[in-house]
Amino acid sequence: xxxxxxxxxxxxxxxxxxxxxxxxxxxxxxxxxxxxxxxxxxxxxxxxxxxxxxxxxxxxxxxxxxxxxxxxxxxxxxxxxxxxxxxxxxxxxxxxxxxxx
Amino acid sequence: xxxxxxxxxxxxxxxxxxxxxxxxxxxxxxxxxxxxxxxxxxxxxxxxxxxxxxxxxxxxxxxxxxxxxxxxxxxxxxxxxxxxxxxxxxxxxxxxxxxxxxxxxxxxxxxxxxxxxxxxxxxxxxxxxxxxxxxxxxxxxxxxxxxxxxxxxxxxxxxxxxxxxxxxxxxxxxxxxxxxxxxxxxx
Amino acid sequence: xxxxxxxxxxxxxxxxxxxxxxxxxxxxxxxxxxxxxxxxxxxxxxxxxxxxxxxxxxxxxxxxxxxxxxxxxxxxxxxxxxxxxxxxxxxxxxxxxxxxxxxxxxxxxxxxxxxxxxxxxxxxxxxxxxxxxxxxxxxxxxxxxxxxxxxxxxxxxxxxxxxxxxxxxxxxxxxxxxxxxxxxxxxxxxxxxxxxxxxxxxxxxxxxxxxxxxxxxxxxxxxxxxxxxxxxxxxxxxxxxxxxxxxxxxxxxxxxxxxxxxxxxxxxxxxxxxxxxxxxxxxxxxxxxxxxxxxxxxxxxxxxxxxxxxxxxxxxxxxxxxxxxxxxxxxxxxxxxxxxxxxxxxxxxxxxxxxxxxxxxxxxxxxxxxxxxxxxxxxxxxxxxxxxxxxxxxxxxxxxxxxxxxxxxxxxxxxxxxxxxxxxxxxxxxxxxxxxxxxxxxxxxxxxxxxxxxxxxxxxxxxxxxxxxxxxxxxxxxxxxxxxxxxxxxxxxxxxxxxxxxxxxxxxxxxxxxxxxxxxxxxxxxxxxxxxxxxxxxxxxxxxxxxxxxxxxxxxxxxxxxxxxxxxxxxxxxxxxxxxxxxxxxxxxxxxxxxxxxxxxxxxx
Numbered sequence: 001x002x003x004x005x006x007x008x009x010x011x012x013x014x015x016x017x018x019x020x021x022x023x024x025x026x027x028x029x030x031x032x033x034x035x036x037x038x039x040x041x042x043x044x045x046x047x048x049x050x051x052x053x054x055x056x057x058x059x060x061x062x063x064x065x066x067x068x069x070x071x072x073x074x075x076x077x078x079x080x081x082x083x084x085x086x087x088x089x090x091x092x093x094x095x096x097x098x099x100x101x
Numbered sequence: 102x103x104x105x106x107x108x109x110x111x112x113x114x115x116x117x118x119x120x121x122x123x124x125x126x127x128x129x130x131x132x133x134x135x136x137x138x139x140x141x142x143x144x145x146x147x148x149x150x151x152x153x154x155x156x157x158x159x160x161x162x163x164x165x166x167x168x169x170x171x172x173x174x175x176x177x178x179x180x181x182x183x184x185x186x187x188x189x190x191x192x193x194x195x196x197x198x199x200x201x202x203x204x205x206x207x208x209x210x211x212x213x214x215x216x217x218x219x220x221x222x223x224x225x226x227x228x229x230x231x232x233x234x235x236x237x238x239x240x241x242x243x244x245x246x247x248x249x250x251x252x253x254x255x256x257x258x259x260x261x262x263x264x265x266x267x268x269x270x271x272x273x274x275x276x277x278x279x280x281x282x283x284x285x286x287x288x
Numbered sequence: 289x290x291x292x293x294x295x296x297x298x299x300x301x302x303x304x305x306x307x308x309x310x311x312x313x314x315x316x317x318x319x320x321x322x323x324x325x326x327x328x329x330x331x332x333x334x335x336x337x338x339x340x341x342x343x344x345x346x347x348x349x350x351x352x353x354x355x356x357x358x359x360x361x362x363x364x365x366x367x368x369x370x371x372x373x374x375x376x377x378x379x380x381x382x383x384x385x386x387x388x389x390x391x392x393x394x395x396x397x398x399x400x401x402x403x404x405x406x407x408x409x410x411x412x413x414x415x416x417x418x419x420x421x422x423x424x425x426x427x428x429x430x431x432x433x434x435x436x437x438x439x440x441x442x443x444x445x446x447x448x449x450x451x452x453x454x455x456x457x458x459x460x461x462x463x464x465x466x467x468x469x470x471x472x473x474x475x476x477x478x479x480x481x482x483x484x485x486x487x488x489x490x491x492x493x494x495x496x497x498x499x500x501x502x503x504x505x506x507x508x509x510x511x512x513x514x515x516x517x518x519x520x521x522x523x524x525x526x527x528x529x530x531x532x533x534x535x536x537x538x539x540x541x542x543x544x545x546x547x548x549x550x551x552x553x554x555x556x557x558x559x560x561x562x563x564x565x566x567x568x569x570x571x572x573x574x575x576x577x578x579x580x581x582x583x584x585x586x587x588x589x590x591x592x593x594x595x596x597x598x599x600x601x602x603x604x605x606x607x608x609x610x611x612x613x614x615x616x617x618x619x620x621x622x623x624x625x626x627x628x629x630x631x632x633x634x635x636x637x638x639x640x641x642x643x644x645x646x647x648x649x650x651x652x653x654x655x656x657x658x659x660x661x662x663x664x665x666x667x668x669x670x671x672x673x674x675x676x677x678x679x680x681x682x683x684x685x686x687x688x689x690x691x692x693x694x695x696x697x698x699x700x701x702x703x704x705x706x707x708x709x710x711x712x713x714x715x716x717x718x719x720x721x722x723x724x725x726x727x728x729x730x731x732x733x734x735x736x737x738x739x740x741x742x743x744x745x746x747x748x749x750x751x752x753x754x755x756x757x758x759x760x761x762x763x764x765x766x767x768x769x770x771x772x773x774x775x776x777x778x779x780x781x782x783x784x785x786x787x788x789x790x791x792x793x794x795x796x797x798x799x800x801x802x803x804x805x806x807x808x809x810x811x812x813x814x815x816x817x818x819x820x821x822x823x824x825x826x827x828x829x830x831x832x833x834x835x836x837x838x839x840x841x842x843x844x845x846x847x848x849x850x851x852x853x854x855x856x857x858x859x860x861x862x863x864x865x866x867x868x869x870x871x872x873x874x875x876x877x878x879x880x881x882x883x884x885x886x887x888x889x890x891x892x893x
Contacts, residue, residue, distance in 0.1 A: 001104055001105060001108050001148065003215055004210050004211065004215075005108065005112070006145070007206075007210045008207065008210055009112045009115065009116070009142075009145065011203055011206035011207055011210060012116045012119075012203065013115060013116060013119055013138075013142070014202070014203075014206065015199045015200070015202050015203035015206070016116065016119045016120055016122075016123075016199070017119070018195075018198065018199045018202055018880060019123070019195050019196060019198075019199035020122065020123050021873075021876055022191065022194070022195035022198060022199070022873050022876050022877050022880070023123075023189045023190065023191060023192050023195035023196075023873070024123065024189060024873075025189060025190050025873075026176075027176075028128070028169070028172065028173055028176060029123070029131070030872070030873075031169075032122055032123075032131065032132075032135050032169075033123075035135060035139075035165075036119050036122070036135070036138065039115075039119075039138065039139060039142050042142065042146070042158065043142050043145060043146065046145075046146045046149050046151055046154065047149070049149075049151075050149040050150070050151070050222070051215070051217065051218075052215065052216055052217070052218055053218050053220075054218060054220065054221075054222040054223065054226075055218065055220040055221075055222075055223070056233075057226070057229045057230045057232075057233035057234075057238070058233075060151065060154060060226065060229075060230040060233075061230070061233060061234070061238050061241055063146075063151075063154050063158075064154070064157075064230075064234075064241075064245075065241065065245065067157060067158060067161055068245050068248065068249065070161075070165065071161065071165065071249075071252075072248060072249065072252045074165055074168075074169065075252050075253075075256045076252060076255060076256060076259075078172050078256070078260075079255065079256035079257075079259035079260045080259060081172075081176065082259065082260045083259045083260065085176060086262065098870055099868065099870045100868060100869055100870030100871075190871075190873060191873055191874070191877065194877060195873075195877065198877055198880050198881060201884065202880065202884060205884060205887075205888075209891075
């Protein structure tokens with residue numbers, strides 16, 4: 001259990017989450033990728049707290065913020081998906097190309 | 102020794118289930134794979150003597166995933182995974198970018214001289230966190246609270262099917278709504 | 289003051305008439321005659337009081353006018369002849385002719401002549417000389433609708449103007465020779481070599497203006513002008529101005545070794561040869577013109593031989609006589625419509641009064657005693673004898689010839705005629721008796737007392753007076769000449785083509801001088817057009833060709849560069865929106881890559 005192992009775990013989770021966010025077509029699957037990235041932040045924050053500065057609680061606060069972030073982004077994401085689904089009856093991002101050009 | 106093995110198992114499991122999220126055919130299975138990934142990650146956190154945070158992550162993730170399963174089933178076809186399904190775009194590019202990022206981060210991890218702290222670890226990290234949140238990190242607490250409240254309002258606004266502008270039309274102060282679509286509030 | 293008035297009155301009056309133009313035609317004769325009369329009065333006053341004035345002109349040069357003895361004589365002569373001629377002109381020109389132009393030009397001419405004879409500086413003399421030449425041109429070509437007359441005026445002007453270059457040469461040489469203020473009296477004091485140049489220039493100019501050989505042909509052509517013009521300009525005054533100049537500058541001629549000899553021989557040869565020319569002419573005015581050249585030859589002889597008083601006397605006598613004769617010829621022209629001698633046969637019998645007056649003039653011209661020209665010519669011949677006997681002999685021959693031509697004309701006009709001519713205006717006839725009286729009676733000046741006073745008045749070296757022998761000899765020769773010519777004219781008319789054509793001088797000058805100059809001018813014009821203009825045109829063509837080359841090669845490549853830049857910018861513009869696909873995952877991928885690059889940069893830097 002060293003810092004490098006934890007960080008490696010965090011990096012792996014982050015990369016997988018990035019792959020998902022970039023490659024998935026469905027909005028919900030993209031959100032899953034984002035969750036994985038936040039998961040990586042949680043692991044990384046905890047590892048830094050434990051190995052680099054255990055005397056201060058700043059690392060734990062980071063973990064807390066990441067958890068809250070995950071909840072918030074899931075809520076907003078589903079609200080937006082609902083709004084789009086009601087309007088256009090789709091749930092993939094490829095059709096929402098309104099910002100093209 | 103035992104911690105090392107547990108850590109290895111948890112780490113491997115977390116990454117594997119994370120990959121599995123995007124490989125399985127069913128949305129429900131993907132959601133639960135994600136849940137598994139979170140549980141393994143929480144396991145590694147518990148190994149760091151962060152009891153409160155680990156339990157927090159476990160509980161929160163279970164709630165979230167269950168909610169997400171409901172939404173998944175609402176929006177996606179093929180919930181049971183009876184037919185193979187991959188809906189991806191730009192797979193090669195994404196793999197390249199993800200691989201590049203992982204390589205860069207790994208290089209940084211091994212090359213950077215991380216600082217070590219000589220100070221002793223606190224006996225009760227939960228207490229330290231609580232005192233910090235109520236004390237010096239009060240601002241974080243308040244911002245998080247506001248953020249959550251704002252999210253609630255925003256999601257309701259976005260998700261409302263027909264708001265009062267749709268139902269009341271121009272006469273916003275009328276006693277009864279003039280709505281051709283039956284149902285909704287204020288009946 | 290008198291002198292300025294004397295000069296200014298004809299000049300200003302003439303200019304006013306010229307500027308007024310046709311509207312002043314009715315008053316012009318009266319104004320002209322009035323101005324002339326006042327001029328006579330002023331001339332008498334000036335001759336008596338001998339004023340002297342000067343005004344500044346340029347630095348170191350002044351306008352100096354003075355009336356000394358010689359100038360007094362000249363001023364009176366000019367004024368009196370002017371009056372006579374203008375009265376005649378008032379009668380000759382009808383109501384539809386441009387009388388204002390005529391009288392204006394005559395007055396301006398008279399003013400210029402007065403300046404010439406009173407000038408003390410070469411510069412003033414030159415200016416007045418040129419004005420006289422210009423007025424002569426304008427007056428000879430008075431009836432300008434006839435090209436031949438204008439051509440005659442141009443020829444006369446060009447010939448005298450070319451000879452006037454001598455005067456400019458003399459002025460330049462005088463300036464170089466160090467004559468202070470260019471005064472006429474100071475010319476003999478110029479430095480040696482320059483003095484010769486000055487003398488040469490003066491002789492050339494005087495010979496040209498006075499129609500001496502070889503310039504005589506212009507006076508023949510000048511007869512195309514009206515008769516009053518011939519009477520004033522081309523007998524009494526302008527052609528005499530050359531002789532006057534030589535008389536005035538007699539000290540200069542004497543100071544130079546060769547000038548006086550040349551001048552004397554030119555004068556006497558002109559007198560002889562042009563007299564011969566006069567004998568064979570068929571036109572009355574041509575006879576008078578040749579006779580003018582001949583008589584002025586005597587004046588020039590006097591200047592060369594060193595007797596300015598004799599020359600001055602000859603000048604006055606000739607002025608009265610010749611103007612009388614020209615006015616008479618003019619009257620016959622008005623009355624009979626011709627000046628051809630064959631058709632003028634018997635003209636004197638048809639107009640008896642005119643005939644008598646003309647006869648007096650002709651006999652005076654011949655030198656018959658005791659009329660004025662006999663006296664003055666003898667004074668001239670005495671001066672010539674004192675200088676060289678050869679001159680005297682040739683001069684006697686010239687006197688014989690002058691008797692011959694006068695006799696011939698008299699014989700022709702007194703031939704029997706039948707009908708009297710149509711009446712002439714009285715204005716035409718009034719001046720004539722006055723002039724005849726002057727012509728006849730001025731011979732009194734030959735009496736020794738008066739001759740001495742005249743000689744002292746004019747100045748100049750001492751010359752012996754003519755002896756009784758000489759006087760008798762010349763008188764006899766003149767009478768013989770007249771009688772012989774009269775007798776011989778009844779039988780046949782002498783013919784000589786060379787003499788009749790004035791020694792072919794005009795044709796010779798045209799071939800020797802005019803045509804080479806014109807050809808040179810044409811050659812220079814061609815050079816200018818081909819070489820000079822050609823150079824300019826070649827430069828322009830080169831510029832245009834370079835411009836076309838630049839347009840084809842240079843501008844194309846520069847345009848290409850500019851177009852390339854514009855095309856590149858347009859292509860970049862087309863490429864710029866391509867990342868904006870609207871696809872969310874594209875934006876994520878771009879953000880991830882950008883963040884990675886930024887992180888690497890931050891770590892490196």
